Amino acid sequence: MKGTQLGELQEVILLSILILDEDAYGLKIQQDISERLNRRLSRGALHTALTRLSEKGFVTSHYGGATQERGGRRKRYYALTVSGKASLREMKTLRDEMWSLVPSTQLL
Amino acid sequence: MSHPHLPKFWSRLLQWFCREELFEELQGDLEEAFGENIESFGLKRARRIYRLEILKLMRPSVIKNVPAVRISQLTGNYLITSIRAFKHNPFYIGANILGMALALSIGTIGYFNYRFNDTFNEYFPEATSLYKVNGLRTGESTVGTSPAALAPALNLAGITAFRYHDERIAVKLENQAGTGSGHKLFMEGLSFTDPGFIRYFDLANLNSQPLPALSHGEVYVSDETAMKFFGDPYPVGKLLTVILPNHQERLLTVKDVFPKLPNNTSFRLSIIADFEHLSDFYGMDENSWSNWVDGTFIYAPEGDMTRAVSQMNTYLNVQNQANKDLQISSYRLDNILEWPALEASLHNSAFVPQMHPAAVAGTLGSAIGILLLACFNFINTSIALSGNRLKEIAVRKVLGGNRTSTIAQFILENFLMIGIAVVIALALTYYMIPGYNAMMSYEIIQPDQIPWTTFVYFGLVLVLCVGLMASAYPAFYISKFPSLAIFRNKVVLSGKNRLMTVLLTMQFTLCFYNIFGLLVTADNASYQERLDRGYDLGGVINIPLSQPQQYTALEDRLKQQTDVRQTAGTSSLIGFSFNNHSIGFNGQEYEVAELGVGAGYLETLQVRLINGSMFSQSETNTGEARKEVVINKMLEEQLGGDALNKPVTFNGEKYTVIGVVENFNLRQIMFDNKVKPCMVRLEAPSSYSYATLKVDGLTTDKNRELEALWYELFPQELYGGFLQEDVMQQVRQTNFIMINISTIVATISILISILGLYTLISLIAQKRKKEFGVRKVMGASWQQITHLLGRDIYWILGIAALIGLTGGSVVMNAVFDSIYAYHIDIDLLHYVWPTMIILGIVVSALGYKMMQTSKLNPVEQLRTE
Numbered sequence: 001m002k003g004t005q006l007g008e009l010q011e012v013i014l015l016s017i018l019i020l021d022e023d024a025y026g027l028k029i030q031q032d033i034s035e036r037l038n039r040r041l042s043r044g045a046l047h048t049a050l051t052r053l054s055e056k057g058f059v060t061s062h063y064g065g066a067t068q069e070r071g072g073r074r075k076r077y078y079a080l081t082v083s084g085k086a087s088l089r090e091m092k093t094l095r096d097e098m099w100s101l102v103p104s105t106q107l108l
Numbered sequence: 109m110s111h112p113h114l115p116k117f118w119s120r121l122l123q124w125f126c127r128e129e130l131f132e133e134l135q136g137d138l139e140e141a142f143g144e145n146i147e148s149f150g151l152k153r154a155r156r157i158y159r160l161e162i163l164k165l166m167r168p169s170v171i172k173n174v175p176a177v178r179i180s181q182l183t184g185n186y187l188i189t190s191i192r193a194f195k196h197n198p199f200y201i202g203a204n205i206l207g208m209a210l211a212l213s214i215g216t217i218g219y220f221n222y223r224f225n226d227t228f229n230e231y232f233p234e235a236t237s238l239y240k241v242n243g244l245r246t247g248e249s250t251v252g253t254s255p256a257a258l259a260p261a262l263n264l265a266g267i268t269a270f271r272y273h274d275e276r277i278a279v280k281l282e283n284q285a286g287t288g289s290g291h292k293l294f295m296e297g298l299s300f301t302d303p304g305f306i307r308y309f310d311l312a313n314l315n316s317q318p319l320p321a322l323s324h325g326e327v328y329v330s331d332e333t334a335m336k337f338f339g340d341p342y343p344v345g346k347l348l349t350v351i352l353p354n355h356q357e358r359l360l361t362v363k364d365v366f367p368k369l370p371n372n373t374s375f376r377l378s379i380i381a382d383f384e385h386l387s388d389f390y391g392m393d394e395n396s397w398s399n400w401v402d403g404t405f406i407y408a409p410e411g412d413m414t415r416a417v418s419q420m421n422t423y424l425n426v427q428n429q430a431n432k433d434l435q436i437s438s439y440r441l442d443n444i445l446e447w448p449a450l451e452a453s454l455h456n457s458a459f460v461p462q463m464h465p466a467a468v469a470g471t472l473g474s475a476i477g478i479l480l481l482a483c484f485n486f487i488n489t490s491i492a493l494s495g496n497r498l499k500e501i502a503v504r505k506v507l508g509g510n511r512t513s514t515i516a517q518f519i520l521e522n523f524l525m526i527g528i529a530v531v532i533a534l535a536l537t538y539y540m541i542p543g544y545n546a547m548m549s550y551e552i553i554q555p556d557q558i559p560w561t562t563f564v565y566f567g568l569v570l571v572l573c574v575g576l577m578a579s580a581y582p583a584f585y586i587s588k589f590p591s592l593a594i595f596r597n598k599v600v601l602s603g604k605n606r607l608m609t610v611l612l613t614m615q616f617t618l619c620f621y622n623i624f625g626l627l628v629t630a631d632n633a634s635y636q637e638r639l640d641r642g643y644d645l646g647g648v649i650n651i652p653l654s655q656p657q658q659y660t661a662l663e664d665r666l667k668q669q670t671d672v673r674q675t676a677g678t679s680s681l682i683g684f685s686f687n688n689h690s691i692g693f694n695g696q697e698y699e700v701a702e703l704g705v706g707a708g709y710l711e712t713l714q715v716r717l718i719n720g721s722m723f724s725q726s727e728t729n730t731g732e733a734r735k736e737v738v739i740n741k742m743l744e745e746q747l748g749g750d751a752l753n754k755p756v757t758f759n760g761e762k763y764t765v766i767g768v769v770e771n772f773n774l775r776q777i778m779f780d781n782k783v784k785p786c787m788v789r790l791e792a793p794s795s796y797s798y799a800t801l802k803v804d805g806l807t808t809d810k811n812r813e814l815e816a817l818w819y820e821l822f823p824q825e826l827y828g829g830f831l832q833e834d835v836m837q838q839v840r841q842t843n844f845i846m847i848n849i850s851t852i853v854a855t856i857s858i859l860i861s862i863l864g865l866y867t868l869i870s871l872i873a874q875k876r877k878k879e880f881g882v883r884k885v886m887g888a889s890w891q892q893i894t895h896l897l898g899r900d901i902y903w904i905l906g907i908a909a910l911i912g913l914t915g916g917s918v919v920m921n922a923v924f925d926s927i928y929a930y931h932i933d934i935d936l937l938h939y940v941w942p943t944m945i946i947l948g949i950v951v952s953a954l955g956y957k958m959m960q961t962s963k964l965n966p967v968e969q970l971r972t973e
Contacts, residue, residue: 025137026133026136027137027141030141045164047130067140069111071111071114073132074133075133075136076133
């Protein structure tokens with residue numbers, strides 16, 4: 001298992017899961033991120049990132065309802081674990097701290 | 109229930125490589141995305157995204173159970189070993205790859221040739237719902253044309269009927285942009301269509317948008333025609349003039365441009381106008397039952413055709429009343445995917461037919477034959493070469509390599525070779541396609557019409573099939589020997605190997621078969637050139653007339669030319685046109701082929717008179733048309749052998765038989781066009797539609813001279829003179845194609861087989877090195893050694909000759925029977941020649957190697973270890 005650091009994509013995925021809340025399954029996450037980052041994220045890349053995240057213990061998942069459009073296959077919903085949320089918060093604190101240290105003249 | 113448009117192959121691929129516990133989630137997501145993508149981007153793009161997604165899912169965390177790390181490490185080592193093995197035997201391996209590449213490119217061409225026929229008319233998206241109306245005639249034949257009034261008469265819910273009619277027409281274009289005065293004339297096909305044709309055949313403009321509706325005086329042109337006429341790919345709004353048969357002119361405006369249809373469709377659309385123009389241009393009543401159009405089509409998405417057919421059949425009475433000479437017993441509907449196969453057998457039909465099945469099967473058969481041969485050779489060479497690597501295998505095993513890794517090594521090596529061969533083959537094919545198209549005289553293979561996915565699938569399937577076939581056996585065979593036996597020199601991998609011998613025999617069987625095919629085809633072509641057709645083709649030229657009076661004007665001028673030996677007017681042409689008719693003789697009805705010709709026509713073509721006389725002049729002294737006929741020998745025999753000077757009834761009138769002539773061919777000698785009972789009727793000059801002349805030493809210059817004369821006399825008319833020899837065109841073309849294909853196939857198969865034999869001989873020589881050394885020391889001559897070396901080969905060649913030649917004669921006879929009405933009989937000489945040729949090639953290619961081996965110094969041979 002690689003350390004508990006969050007990659008940029010992983011961070012975005014965690015945030016996206018939080019935003020989507022009850023509706024956070026593969027396709028929705030993929031579409032949400034593609035839309036927000038304005039770049040196509042392949043299902044394969046998303047899968048790799050999600051696998052890493054669950055290996056690190058940041059996300060859990062459970063199977064949900066099957067629909068006709070999915071050829072009767074179930075969705076796998078993702079949710080953040082406590083340590084996932086903690087890691088996100090840690091990341092945010094770190095960034096906020098760094099942002100606050102940037103002299104305002106540098107931002108022009 | 110999966111989405112119906114989901115690419116099945118790809119979802120199966122995903123299921124195959126994806127871990128089971130992930131499949132449900134991933135496939136579900138992809139399928140849901142697929143459904144949404146269809147909504148937003150359309151089916152095509154949705155499929156592309158789907159395929160890409162699956163390709164991108166091929167990553168270690170998704171792929172099933174494969175020890176991913178081990179593979180990548182090992183492959184590297186396998187590759188190094190492979191390259192080392194290639195370096196050791198560059199000649200054999202190079203030859204092997206080249207042979208395989210040649211075979212693969214022939215295979216590719218064979219496949220695309222097959223595909224051309226197989227996807228005929230599939231270009232039209234609604235093809236499964238489109239039908240063509242054909243009429244069953246009383247008798248057995250089927251007519252492709254239908255009455256103009258049929259389509260408008262049909263009114264059933266869920267069914268739309270529309271008409272299509274094609275005419276060659278002269279198109280005049282004023283010279284553009286001040287490039288001198290005058291105009292350009294073209295003969296071009298003009299298609300008259302009901303709006304339904306455009307709509308249901310989904311014709312679109314260059315931007316894939318539906319074509320705007322046509323009003324009177326407007327036409328669509330194809331992009332190809334646009335370039336030809338205007339030198340402009342988008343000449344919307346430009347004008348063109350058509351010259352009607354009555355010499356009137358009509359100005360037409362280009363409304364829009366459509367992309368040229370692929371060649372494997374039934375239509376050659378160049379200019380399209382609305383159907384109503386037919387009545388204006390040709391005075392044809394478009395709602396009449398006695399006017400015929402090329403095709404009536406029906407669009408019926410429901411697929412229930414019985415209602416349509418039964419409604420059409422209610423009009424049979426009206427139609428048969430209106431057309432006494434063309435009685436139809438019932439209508440039938442043929443789906444446009446099936447119709448092209450029937451097209452060639454339909455009467456009065458002028459659409460593009462599918463290729464003759466023999467042409468497709470011939471090419472595909474040769475291609476598969478060559479591919480098999482290359483595979484056999486590949487297997488042989490692989491086995492022979494790996495004989496030198498037994499020790500390597502043994503060492504690997506002793507050092508802990510297992511059998512699987514040895515097999516993997518060999519399979520990888522072979523796949524690598526085949527991979528290289530496929531790349532070379534693609535390049536070769538690229539260069540061969542124009543040649544192939546030129547040979548077939550129109551573009552059979554249009555690379556831009558073949559979707560890239562087809563190329564990818566085809567390439568993958570080819571690599572997999574050929575790779576497995578060629579590599580599996582050697583890999584399993586060689587890896588099985590125990591190391592101990594190898595080290596003790598107990599493994600005998602000699603030329604006696606049963607499989608190698610069998611494969612070589614099969615290779616040479618194909619060689620004999622191919623060379624036999626080539627020789628017989630070439631011989632048949634020269635036979636058909638010499639064949640007596642009952643008339644003389646040489647030096648005869650036919651010039652179509654638009655009005656009978658033109659003949660007199662032309663004849664007056666031609667009389668002054670000394671090299672024009674004879675001229676005659678006629679309305680039918682031997683070799684090109686005749687009618688089937690019934691005549692009455694002695695109260696009985698006979699079916700005959702009927703020709704109408706002017707006086708002197710038969711003499712111009714040198715038809716040979718047996719009895720009686722030819723036509724002397726067309727009118728009696730009182731100015732009436734003479735009612736005279738000449739019949740051929742076959743008809744005379746049918747009429748009882750004594751018909752001269754007796755009357756026959758034709759169209760209710762009495763004619764007198766004034767002469768009997770030798771049988772002559774009424775058409776080209778393709779298919780079942782054998783000599784038929786035939787009656788030639790004297791035609792008055794008022795119905796001439798051709799001038800036929802016999803010229804001494806006819807050349808293209810002479811034809812140009814005649815063309816100049818024509819334009820001097822009739823400047824507004826297009827000259828259409830053609831040679832009587834054109835009747836040979838299809839036969840020559842077919843023979844030309846068959847000879848070309850056979851030559852390529854025979855050459856490649858001989859090359860590959862010789863390579864295989866060379867490898868085998870080298871192997872035997874090497875394995876029996878010591879034996880030969882001892883024999884020589886004991887006094888054997890080099891001739892005896894050569895004999896020992898060649899003994900197996902005699903058997904191989906003997907058996908191959910027997911099977912190859914027998915098979916060849918059965919197949920070639922069947923092929924000739926299906927293509928030609930007259931062809932050679934295969935005789936003994938046809939068997940002798942291929943045998944001599946192959947023996948000659950084998951001896952000259954291998955003799956030196958065999959002698960060299962036999963003459964080696966025995967000391968060198970014995971001293972090796």
